[in-house]
Amino acid sequence: MRDEDTGLRWFLRGVGGIVSVPAFILMASFIGFGVLCRESGITLGQAVFMTGFVWALPSQLVLVGAMAAGTSVVVAGVAVALSAIRLMPMTAAWVPLVRGPKTRKWQLVLMSHCVAVTAWVWSVMRLRDTPPDKRAAYFAGFGATLISVNVCITAISYVSAASLPPLLAAGLFFLTPMYFLTALTASARLAAERFALVFGLVLGPVLRASGIGLDLLWAGVIGGTLAFAAHKLLHAKQAGS
Amino acid sequence: MTQSEFSPYLFILIAGTCATDIWRWLGVLVGARLKEESDLLLWVRAVATALVAGVIGNLIVSPSGALAEVPLLIRLGAGAFGYVAFWFGRKSVLVGVLAAEAALLGAAWAFSAL
Numbered sequence: 001m002r003d004e005d006t007g008l009r010w011f012l013r014g015v016g017g018i019v020s021v022p023a024f025i026l027m028a029s030f031i032g033f034g035v036l037c038r039e040s041g042i043t044l045g046q047a048v049f050m051t052g053f054v055w056a057l058p059s060q061l062v063l064v065g066a067m068a069a070g071t072s073v074v075v076a077g078v079a080v081a082l083s084a085i086r087l088m089p090m091t092a093a094w095v096p097l098v099r100g101p102k103t104r105k106w107q108l109v110l111m112s113h114c115v116a117v118t119a120w121v122w123s124v125m126r127l128r129d130t131p132p133d134k135r136a137a138y139f140a141g142f143g144a145t146l147i148s149v150n151v152c153i154t155a156i157s158y159v160s161a162a163s164l165p166p167l168l169a170a171g172l173f174f175l176t177p178m179y180f181l182t183a184l185t186a187s188a189r190l191a192a193e194r195f196a197l198v199f200g201l202v203l204g205p206v207l208r209a210s211g212i213g214l215d216l217l218w219a220g221v222i223g224g225t226l227a228f229a230a231h232k233l234l235h236a237k238q239a240g241s
Numbered sequence: 242m243t244q245s246e247f248s249p250y251l252f253i254l255i256a257g258t259c260a261t262d263i264w265r266w267l268g269v270l271v272g273a274r275l276k277e278e279s280d281l282l283l284w285v286r287a288v289a290t291a292l293v294a295g296v297i298g299n300l301i302v303s304p305s306g307a308l309a310e311v312p313l314l315i316r317l318g319a320g321a322f323g324y325v326a327f328w329f330g331r332k333s334v335l336v337g338v339l340a341a342e343a344a345l346l347g348a349a350w351a352f353s354a355l
Contacts, residue, residue, distance in 0.1 A: 021334060032306060046249050054257040058296070061305070063257045067249070077256035084261040086296070089289040091268025096277050105273065112265035117293055167346060169307035174345050175338065177300035178320065180293065182327045182337035188290075196287040200294025205302035207295075219295035224288030231283065 007137040010130070014141020017122065018149055025179045026118040028172045029057060030150045034157030035164065036061070040068040044158050051154040055147055056116045059084045085217050089224075091115050097123050100133040107136060114143025121180060125187040192231035199223030311349050319345035 017023060030051065037047035042064055054060050062083045066076035091112050099108065122142060127135050164172070181201075188194045200223040207215035275282040301320050302313065323341020330336030 021338070025338075036306075043249070046253060049250055050253050050257060053253065054261055056261045059257065059261050063253065066256065067252065073252050073256050076252070077260045080256055080260035081263070084264050086289075086292040087261060087264040088268045088271070089285055089292060091265045092272035092275060093282070093286040093289040095269055095272025096275055096282060099273075105269070108269045108273065109266055112269050113262060115265055115268070117296065120289075120293070164307075166307045166310060167349060170311050170349060171342055171346050173300075173304055173306055173308035174316070174319070174342060177297045178323050178338045178341040179334065180297045181320070181324065182332075182334045184290065184293065184297075185324075185327070186332045186334055190283070190286075192283055192287045193290050196290035197294045200291030201298045203291070204295025204298035208299055208303060216292060216295050216299070219298075220288045220292030223291030223295065224284065227287040227291060228280075228284045231287070232280075 005134070007134060010134040010137040011141035014138040014143070015145045017126075017142040018145045020122075022118050022122055022179060022183065023146060023149070025175045026146065027150060027153050029176050030153040031157040031164075032169065032172060033057065033060060034154045037064060037154070038158050040064050042067060044155060047158050048151055048155050052147060052151045054080075055113060056084055056087065082214065085214070086220060087115060089220060090117075090120050094120055094123055097127045098135050098139050100135050102133060103136045111136065111140055111143060114139070114147060117180060119143050119146060121183050121187070125183060128189075190231065191234050192227050195227035195230045196224050199226050311345065312352070315345065315348045315352070319348060 033051070034047060037044075037050075042050075046067075050060050050063060054063060059080045062080050063076060066079055071079075094112075094115055095108060098111065119139075119142065123139060127139065130138050181197075184197055185194075188197060200219055203219040203223045204216065207219050212218065271285075275285060301316050303309075304316070308316070319341050322344040323337045323339075326340030327333065327337025330340075
């Protein structure tokens with residue numbers, strides 16, 4: 001990869017990122033989404049529209065549930081907003097990764113729509129080794145392709161939704177967590193990230209079981225703060241010895 | 242489009258797009274002010290990582306759909322097996338994912354959980 005390569009080249013390289021393990025795993029998850037929409041009485045057009053314009057699988061699941069139950073737009077909006085708070089710290093941490101010297105604010109706002117767990121993990125893994133002035137083009141290529149392809153997958157799986165054999169469906173749903181877990185471990189460079197992985201992994205399910213509201217947000221804030229403190233302590237000790 | 246055909250799309254735009262994108266826009270606003278190598282960015286990164294890890298934990302411990310039919314012990318065991326395989330396989334993501342899948346499907350089939 002030469003530094004003098006053009007932005008278009010990097011955009012196309014990002015498009016090529018669709019042929020990768022993370023992209024395939026997300027595509028497998030969207031097969032399940034198309035089938036779910038059909039079973040929930042959502043129309044094909046609405047299902048496709050949702051993938052393109054919401055682009056956050058957990059929030060899409062909440063939205064489908066709300067629409068199937070006939071919830072009011074306000075209640076559904078609040079439920080979806082609560083399920084999507086995680087996107088704020090994720091996007092905040094993503095901006096310094098993707099931003100180059102000439103990236104405009106509106107470009108970041110536009111690209112931020114692509115931020116969901118897969119694109120975020122991909123950014124953490126790939127963008128640090130990309131020339132800063134080409135990062136935005138690289139990410140835009142990947143993000144736009146990822147959304148377009150999954151819009152198609154939503155449509156295809158909706159139309160051809162002969163329900164999957166349960167064992168295969170279970171295997172598909174297990175791909176996502178295992179991929180995220182191993183990919184994030186492989187790309188964690190700082191002690192804070194490693195601690196945060198461990199704390200979040202435990203706190204997420206524990207706080208959900210405890211039944212407090214906003215459990216995921218608390219898992220992030222508490223787990224992340226503890227990880228930050230552990231990181232600082234570790235470095236203070238290393239500096240002292 | 243008639244109004245009744247149009248309104249579900251408006252519903253999705255308001256309750257779906259606005260409700261998720263508002264957090265992304267806020268994230269851009271906050272992220273643009275963070276200085277690289279600052280402690281604040283380190284904390285934000287740790288919070289984001291813990292959040293995603295929380296999502297991962299919930300996807301394994303309390304999943305939806307067909308995976309929920311597989312007993313928790315098998316899910317946890319297969320996850321741990323895949324993670325150990327990932328470490329022994331020189332941190333290969335593919336090795337880890339394939340090992341976890343093999344363990345999950347093998348155990349679910351052997352105990353005829355599905």
